[in-house]
Amino acid sequence: MPVISVRDLIKTYQVGEVKVHALRGVSLDIEKGEFVAATGPSGSGKSTLMHILGCLDHPTSGQYFLDGRDVAKLSRNELAEVRNHKIGFVFQGFNLLSRTSALDNVELPLLYTDKTMKASERHARAMAALKAVGLSERAHHHPNQLSGGQQQRVAIARALINQPSLILADEPTGNLDSRTSVEVMGIFQRLNAEQGITVLLITHEHDIAEYGTRIVGFRDGRVVNNTPVTNRRNADTELASMPVVV
Numbered sequence: 001m002p003v004i005s006v007r008d009l010i011k012t013y014q015v016g017e018v019k020v021h022a023l024r025g026v027s028l029d030i031e032k033g034e035f036v037a038a039t040g041p042s043g044s045g046k047s048t049l050m051h052i053l054g055c056l057d058h059p060t061s062g063q064y065f066l067d068g069r070d071v072a073k074l075s076r077n078e079l080a081e082v083r084n085h086k087i088g089f090v091f092q093g094f095n096l097l098s099r100t101s102a103l104d105n106v107e108l109p110l111l112y113t114d115k116t117m118k119a120s121e122r123h124a125r126a127m128a129a130l131k132a133v134g135l136s137e138r139a140h141h142h143p144n145q146l147s148g149g150q151q152q153r154v155a156i157a158r159a160l161i162n163q164p165s166l167i168l169a170d171e172p173t174g175n176l177d178s179r180t181s182v183e184v185m186g187i188f189q190r191l192n193a194e195q196g197i198t199v200l201l202i203t204h205e206h207d208i209a210e211y212g213t214r215i216v217g218f219r220d221g222r223v224v225n226n227t228p229v230t231n232r233r234n235a236d237t238e239l240a241s242m243p244v245v246v
Contacts (some may be wrong), residue, residue: 004030009062022048024221025046029066029102035192035199040218055079084113088159092171096143102154103139129157149180172201185211
């Protein structure tokens with residue numbers, strides 16, 4: 001059974017007197033443990049799809065099954081449970097609290113999802129998440145003391161804190177330089193390979209999409225290609241051969 005299965009998704013927005021057709025009958029399956037990259041130009045529908053898959057929006061028509069459950073039939077509390085525990089979100093903007101340490105930023109979701117958890121356990125889980133992204137030594141630094149790549153690592157650690165089975169990443173390298181982009185993609189590849197986390201990456205950069213195992217191309221609200229990556233890029237191998245800029 002696919003982790004994600006959508007059938008004939010249509011999403012239409014009303015902007016003034018104009019109807020915007022963001023999705024025009026999208027059907028797609030994503031299996032457990034896949035690393036899928038959705039590509040396409042701005043306005044092609046890929047980010048709209050991600051918001052629907054993340055239970056942040058709902059389609060105008062069509063069906064969305066998450067782990068076999070019809071999302072349209074879930075209550076508000078059940079949808080919140082899905083967003084809090086099953087899905088981790090990573091966005092282009094890091095969305096970190098500027099006056100809060102990396103550790104506290106990572107802990108934040110736990111304050112809303114498990115109010116009974118002891119502070120010591122929250123700290124331990126947040127440190128483990130920071131360690132998973134190679135940033136435990138920066139736990140007590142604030143965002144303005146971190147590089148863009150380090151801030152994105154904190155954001156990824158925050159997405160991991162509730163141990164999700166699915167990560168949705170919307171243009172996570174959009175604000176990063178080339179080397180830092182490769183470093184971030186290496187983290188996603190390791191999380192996918194070592195922890196079995198399913199990853200859906202939204203990107204308009206085809207070279208970034210090649211870190212995934214499958215590329216789904218979007219144009220004008222439709223899927224126009226859906227193919228496995230034949231020459232997959234390996235971030236760790238690339239980093240080993242890249243010069244370190246001081």
